[in-house]
Structures are given as structure tokens and as C-alpha cells.
Amino acid sequence: MNVPSEHLFFLSSALFALGVLGFLVRRNVIVTLMSIELMLNAANLAFLAGSRLHSAPGRPDLQGPLFVIFVITVAAVEAAVGLALIIALYRLKQSVETDSASEMKG
Amino acid sequence: MLDLVPLFIAIPLGAAFLCLLLKPLGERVAAAVTVAGVAGLLALALGAAFAGSEGAVLAGGWGAAVAGQPRYVVGIALVLDGLSRLFLLVVAVVAAAVVVFGLRYLSGYTGRTLYHALLNLVLAGMTGAVLAGDLFTLFVFVEIASFASYALVAYGTGKAEVEAAFKYVLLGSVASIAILLGVAVVYGAAGYLNMADVALAVRAGKVGPAVTYFAAAMFLCGFGMKAAMMPFHAWLPDAHPSAPAPISAVLSGLLIKTTGIYALVRVFYGVFAVDVRVQQVLLVLGCVSMGCGVLLALGQDDLKRLLAYHSVSQMGFVFVGLGTGSSLGILAALFHAANHALFKSALFLSSGSLERIAGTRLLSQMGGLAGRAPATALGLVGASLSISGIPPFNGFWSKLLILIALFQGGFAVAGVVAAASALLTLASFVKVQRKALFGVLPERLAQARDVPASMSAPVLVLSFLCLGTVGLWPLGLGGIVERAAAAVVASPGQPPPLDHYVQLVHGRRP
Numbered sequence: 001m002n003v004p005s006e007h008l009f010f011l012s013s014a015l016f017a018l019g020v021l022g023f024l025v026r027r028n029v030i031v032t033l034m035s036i037e038l039m040l041n042a043a044n045l046a047f048l049a050g051s052r053l054h055s056a057p058g059r060p061d062l063q064g065p066l067f068v069i070f071v072i073t074v075a076a077v078e079a080a081v082g083l084a085l086i087i088a089l090y091r092l093k094q095s096v097e098t099d100s101a102s103e104m105k106g
Numbered sequence: 107m108l109d110l111v112p113l114f115i116a117i118p119l120g121a122a123f124l125c126l127l128l129k130p131l132g133e134r135v136a137a138a139v140t141v142a143g144v145a146g147l148l149a150l151a152l153g154a155a156f157a158g159s160e161g162a163v164l165a166g167g168w169g170a171a172v173a174g175q176p177r178y179v180v181g182i183a184l185v186l187d188g189l190s191r192l193f194l195l196v197v198a199v200v201a202a203a204v205v206v207f208g209l210r211y212l213s214g215y216t217g218r219t220l221y222h223a224l225l226n227l228v229l230a231g232m233t234g235a236v237l238a239g240d241l242f243t244l245f246v247f248v249e250i251a252s253f254a255s256y257a258l259v260a261y262g263t264g265k266a267e268v269e270a271a272f273k274y275v276l277l278g279s280v281a282s283i284a285i286l287l288g289v290a291v292v293y294g295a296a297g298y299l300n301m302a303d304v305a306l307a308v309r310a311g312k313v314g315p316a317v318t319y320f321a322a323a324m325f326l327c328g329f330g331m332k333a334a335m336m337p338f339h340a341w342l343p344d345a346h347p348s349a350p351a352p353i354s355a356v357l358s359g360l361l362i363k364t365t366g367i368y369a370l371v372r373v374f375y376g377v378f379a380v381d382v383r384v385q386q387v388l389l390v391l392g393c394v395s396m397g398c399g400v401l402l403a404l405g406q407d408d409l410k411r412l413l414a415y416h417s418v419s420q421m422g423f424v425f426v427g428l429g430t431g432s433s434l435g436i437l438a439a440l441f442h443a444a445n446h447a448l449f450k451s452a453l454f455l456s457s458g459s460l461e462r463i464a465g466t467r468l469l470s471q472m473g474g475l476a477g478r479a480p481a482t483a484l485g486l487v488g489a490s491l492s493i494s495g496i497p498p499f500n501g502f503w504s505k506l507l508i509l510i511a512l513f514q515g516g517f518a519v520a521g522v523v524a525a526a527s528a529l530l531t532l533a534s535f536v537k538v539q540r541k542a543l544f545g546v547l548p549e550r551l552a553q554a555r556d557v558p559a560s561m562s563a564p565v566l567v568l569s570f571l572c573l574g575t576v577g578l579w580p581l582g583l584g585g586i587v588e589r590a591a592a593a594v595v596a597s598p599g600q601p602p603p604l605d606h607y608v609q610l611v612h613g614r615r616p
Contacts, residue, residue, distance in 0.1 A: 009294070016287070023276075023280065029272070032276060036276070036279045036280065036283065039280075039283045039287075040283055040286070042287075043283060043286040043287050043290050046287065046290035046291065046294060047290050047293060047294075049294065050290060050293045050294030050295075050297070053294060053297075054297040061297070063293070063298070063299075064293065067242050067293070070242070070246060071286065074246065074249050074282075077249075077253050078249075078253065078275075078279055078282075081253055081256050081257060081275060082275050082276075082279070084257075085256070085260060085268060085271055085272045085275055086272070088260065088263065088268045089268050089269065089272055092265050092268060093265075
């Protein structure tokens with residue numbers, strides 16, 4: 001089965017839109033963080049689709065997968081910092097809703 | 107000199123890990139490591155800036171050039187050119203002042219080893235972002251600096267700090283993802299991310315206008331959020347005041363410039379050569395940032411929050427300068443960004459001193475402190491005069507250049523907004539002086555004492571640099587700023603920027 005690379009870009013856009021929707025709509029901070037991860041993985045998929053687009057038979061393009069491995073590392077760090085802050089926030093407020101973090105006026 | 111380029115990143119990165127490794131030896135060791143690292147960084151940056159050295163290195167490259175495929179080598183491309191030199195110098199100078207100030211300021215905090223490690227990580231991310239020679243490396247270093255700064259905002263671990271840091275993480279992550287998506291789209295269209303190659307592909311029409319505009323929009327949102335451009339500024343007035351004063355100085359003085367302004371200039375003018383439509387967006391958003399930022403600052407009673415809103419406003423000046431697209435406008439914008447780094451870090455450090463002296467950040471509870479704390483007052487007055495644009499301080503010259511560039515380019519409305527914002531900035535800082543330094547000394551503060559010399563000296567040095575810019579300009583500083591602008595925009599008497607950049611990276615003309 002041969003999936004055209006363009007379809008991967010469409011899938012990536014759909015995943016990204018889902019992530020944005022989740023980020024804007026959901027009030028639970030952990031779900032918000034998961035939506036951010038979804039957006040990151042949409043970008044990862046776009047990198048892989050690009051890599052596939054630039055590969056030729058017998059000469060794979062290795063830059064795309066390399067970038068993705070880096071982004072996975074970055075996403076892990078992001079999740080670590082984000083979850084650490086959620087734990088700190090929960091200890092202070094006893095809640096994981098974004099509305100509970102609204103004391104400052106921005 | 108070229109062999110030393112990786113040291114700009116290796117020194118702070120190594121210092122960060124050394125701080126943690128040597129934790130059992132005590133907090134003084136971490137402080138000593140940080141001081142040594144920053145001293146090395148300052149020496150390197152001064153050497154690079156005044157010697158005018160430039161070139162490109164591929165750190166840790168592997169893979170071979172495949173026939174028919176341009177430069178198929180994977181590694182970390184680092185490029186030192188005029189623009190990088192200016193920002194490295196600014197980072198090193200401000201970081202040195204901040205580290206010295208922090209030694210005494212943080213004596214009341216716990217976990218100072220972590221503070222030093224994270225501060226070094228922020229520095230490594232910033233120097234890396236400034237030296238990055240491809241878009242993905244730029245993204246990774248921007249992320250390193252951002253993650254460390256999220257943790258530093260929460261350093262106080264109080265309710266306000268954690269809440270501000272949490273907002274900062276959410277908005278900062280969305281900004282990073284926007285940047286990453288822009289990078290992914292450019293990679294999908296071009297097949298490589300080396301800035302010189304992408305710039306050539308854009309000029310040759312290999313990367314179409316649809317991709318360029320989409321990527322430019324993503325980079326504008328992403329780097330604009332990192333640079334606190336309105337309407338993406340919401341995190342800054344919470345995050346910057348919540349951090350300890352030295353960290354506020356790094357965030358407001360350096361981080362928004364290296365991960366925001368520098369990246370935007372490099373990508374928009376160095377790589378994409380954006381057209382007038384994108385420049386108009388920069389102009390409009392810059393005007394909004396300038397005007398609204400200073401209006402919001404006028405009503406603030408919390409000194410650090412007031413300074414944070416002024417950061418939004420001053421970044422607006424930089425954006426309108428960039429939006430002119432002329433060589434004078436970009437030169438003025440870069441000069442103002444460098445000046446802002448000096449006086450805003452001096453202001454945030456003074457706010458830390460005042461908080462220590464008066465026990466509060468609220469201006470309404472201060473007063474008459476000039477008599478009790480003369481050294482702190484002198485530093486604060488110098489930096490305030492500079493941000494208000496009073497001659498002969500550096501803020502005056504850069505704002506004047508921005509105004510000239512705006513009126514020369516025919517952007518009269520933006521020029522009027524800039525002039526009005528400059529006046530309101532002056533009004534706001536007159537208020538700060540009157541409420542904090544002069545007027546009636548509250549009885550509560552009758553026994554207030556000035557901070558030790560190790561805290562007032564860095565502020566005084568920064569303020570003196572703000573004043574001394576006029577004298578330093580003919581002694582080499584002018585050349586550094588001029589060559590920084592010439593690195594991204596065609597300037598009289600300088601080589602064409604892209605030809606020069608490509609020659610640096612590939613060692614030949616395109």
C-alpha cells in the first residue's frame with residue numbers, strides 16, 4: 001500500500017487542530033498539557049512526512065527522523081517541567097482546573 | 107578564534123552541570139563556578155566583538171556528502187557573524203552584572219545550587235540560539251533557555267510564583283510549537299534547514315510564497331510570544347515580576363531579546379527576506395505594544411510589574427524599527443534592543459535592591475529613599491533617565507534613530523505613536539522617582555539601610571554603561587552595531603548580507 005506523503009501532512013494538520021481545540025476548550029490542566037503534546041506530535045509527523053517526501057529509493061533522508069528524536073526529548077523535558085508545576089500548583093490550591101490559577105490578572 | 111566558538115555554549119552548559127555535580131561541596135562552589143564561567147564568557151564575547159571575528163563551525167558533524175545532495179551532513183551548525191557578536195556581547199555583559207548582584211541578593215533563599223545551574227542553562231540556551239546556524243538548532247536552544255526560565259520563575263515556590271510559571275509554561279509551549287511547525291513546513295518544502303541554504307532556496311523560488319507566508323506567520327506568533335509582542339504578551343507581566351530580581355533582569359533584559367528579537371530578525375531578514383506586507387504587520391503590532399504597554403504601565407503600583415509592562419512597550423519600539431525594513435530602522439532597532447538589555451536589567455536589579463531596603467515592591471509604601479540609599483538611588487535614576495530617553499543616555503539615541511527611520515520611511519502615524527509612548531514612559535518614570543526616591547520618608551523606613559556594595563556596584567556599572575554609550579560609540583561600539591545591522595540588511599559601505607553569510611557558512615560565494 002502506498003500512502004502519498006501529502007496525506008501525512010493532512011493527518012498532521014488534523015492532529016494539530018485537535019490539539020489546539022483541546023488546549024482552548026478543556027479546563028483540566030493535565031488534559032491541557034496532553035493537548036500540547038498532541039500538537040508537538042503533529043509537528044513530528046510533519047517532519048516525518050517531509051523526510052519521506054525528500055527520500056529517494058536507496059537514499060533515505062535521515063534528517064527528519066533525527067529532528068523527531070530531538071523533539072521527543074524536548075517534549076519529555078516539557079512534560080517534566082509542566083507536571084512538576086502542576087504538582088506544585090495542586091499542593092497550593094488542591095485543584096487541577098485552569099480556572100483555579102486565576103489570581104493574577106496578566 | 108573560530109575554534110573557540112563552541113566555548114560560548116560549552117562554558118555555561120558545562121558550568122550548569124558542574125554546579126549540580128559539585129553540589130555536595132556546598133553552595134559557594136556553585137557560585138564560584140558560575141562566576142568563573144561568566145568571566146570566561148565575558149572575555150570571549152569582548153574578544154569576538156572587538157576583534158570582529160567571524161566564521162562557521164560544524165560541531166559534532168557526522169555523515170558524508172552524498173553526490174547530488176547538497177551538504178548532507180548532520181551536525182550542530184554554529185555561525186558567528188556581526189549580528190551574533192552584538193547579542194553575545196550584550197548577553198555576557200548583563201549576565202556578569204546579574205551574577206555578581208545575585209551573590210548577595212540570594213542569601214535569603216534556599217537551593218542556590220539549583221539557581222546557579224538553571225541560570226547557566228538559560229545562558230547556554232541564549233548563546234546557543236544566537237550562534238545557531240540552522241533553524242532546528244535555533245529551536246532546540248530556544249527551548250533550552252525557555253525550560254530553564256520556566257523553572258526559575260517558580261523559584262520562589264509561592265502561590266503567585268507557581269501560578270505565573272504555569273501560565274508561562276502553557277503559553278511558552280504553544281509559542282515553541284508554533285516555531286516548530288514553521289520549521290517543519292520549511293523542512294518539508296526545502297529538504298534542509300541550514301539558514302544559508304534555506305535563504306538561497308527562498309531567493310531562487312524553490313520555497314514558494316505560500317510556504318514562506320505560512321512559516322512567517324508561525325514564526326511571528328512563536329517568536330513574537332517569546333518577545334512579548336502584543337497580543338501575545340499576557341504571560342510577561344506575571345512571569346517577570348514573580349522571579350527573583352536577578353532572574354527578572356535576565357528574563358526581561360536578555361531572554362526576550364535573544365529568543366524573540368534576535369530570532370525574529372535572523373529568520374525574517376536573514377533567511378526569508380520578508381516583503382512589505384510582513385513588515386506592516388510588525389509595524390502595527392509594534393505600535394500596539396508601544397502604546398498599550400506604556401498605558402498599562404502608568405497605572406501600576408507594583409514596581410516590578412510596572413517595569414514588566416515597560417518591557418512590552420520598549421519591545422514595541424524595537425518592532426516598529428524592524429518594521430521599517432530600512433537599514434537605518436533595523437540598525438536603530440538592534441541598538442535599542444541592546445540598550446534595553448542594559449537599562450532594563452539595571453532597573454530590575456534596582457527594584458530588587460529597593461525591595462530589600464523597603465521590604466515592599468509597592469511604590470505607594472516607599473518614599474524618600476534617596477537619602478537612606480544613595481548608591482541604589484543613583485543607579486535607579488541613571489537607568490530611569492536612560493529608558494525615558496533623556497540625552498545623553500543611550501535610550502535617547504536609539505529612540506531618536508527609530509523616530510528618524512520611521513519619518514524617513516513615511517510611517518508618520520507610527521512615528522507619532524512612538525513619540526507619544528516615549529513621553530508617557532518619561533511620565534511613568536517620573537512617578538517612580540517621586541514615589542520611591544523622593545517625597546516623605548515613611549516612619550517605618552526611618553532606619554532603612556542601603557544594600558551592600560556588591561549589590562549596588564553592578565547596577566551602577568550598568569547605569570554607567572548606559573551613559574557611556576555615547577563615548578563608546580566612536581571607540582568601536584558603533585562599528586559593532588553597524589555590522590550587526592549589515593549582517594541582515596543591505597547597508598551602505600558593507601557587503602551584501604546574504605552573499606556574506608553564505609560565504610561564511612560554505613567558504614565560497616553563491
